[in-house]
Structures are given as C-alpha cells and as structure tokens.
C-alpha cells in the first residue's frame with residue numbers, strides 16, 4: 001500500500017482529473033501549480049524580479065481547475081487555511 005511515496009502531499013487536489021494531478025506532482029519539471037505548506041492550492045502567475053536575489057514566483061490561490069473546470073477550493077477555505085487576508089477587497 002505504501003509502495004509509492006508521494007513527494008508532495010497534494011491532499012484532495014488532483015482528484016478531478018489526471019491533468020491537474022500531473023501538473024501538481026510533476027517530477028520532471030518544476031510545477032507552477034503547487035500545494036503550499038498551508039494546504040492551499042496555488043498557481044504561479046508570474047515572475048518577479050528581486051534585487052540581489054533570484055527571480056521569485058508570484059503565486060495566487062487557484063479556485064478552479066484550469067484543465068477540467070472543477071471547483072477545487074473556495075475562497076473561504078483558502079482564507080481559513082492561510083489564516084490571513086491582506087488583500088482587503090470586499
């Protein structure tokens with residue numbers, strides 16, 4: 001039962017379709033869709049230049065699967081997991 005160790009705990013994400021699962025758990029590339037330490041599914045929307053550092057990724061919570069359109073999480077879930085809201089848009 002434990003013959004395949006998952007490097008990343010993708011939780012319930014990736015159940016909607018194989019494309020999303022592959023995108024999250026890609027082993028031959030650096031996934032741009034990842035599950036954060038807080039258990040929130042994030043997608044990278046761009047690169048940001050940081051002075052004296054390597055470019056950083058700009059992540060944004062992903063609410064719908066880009067491949068099959070399934071809802072993967074709600075803003076409420078993201079907020080509860082991330083435990084903060086610094087956007088302030090109502």
Ligand SMILES: [Zn+2]
Pocket residue numbers: 016017018020065066067068069070
């Ligand atoms: Zn999907």
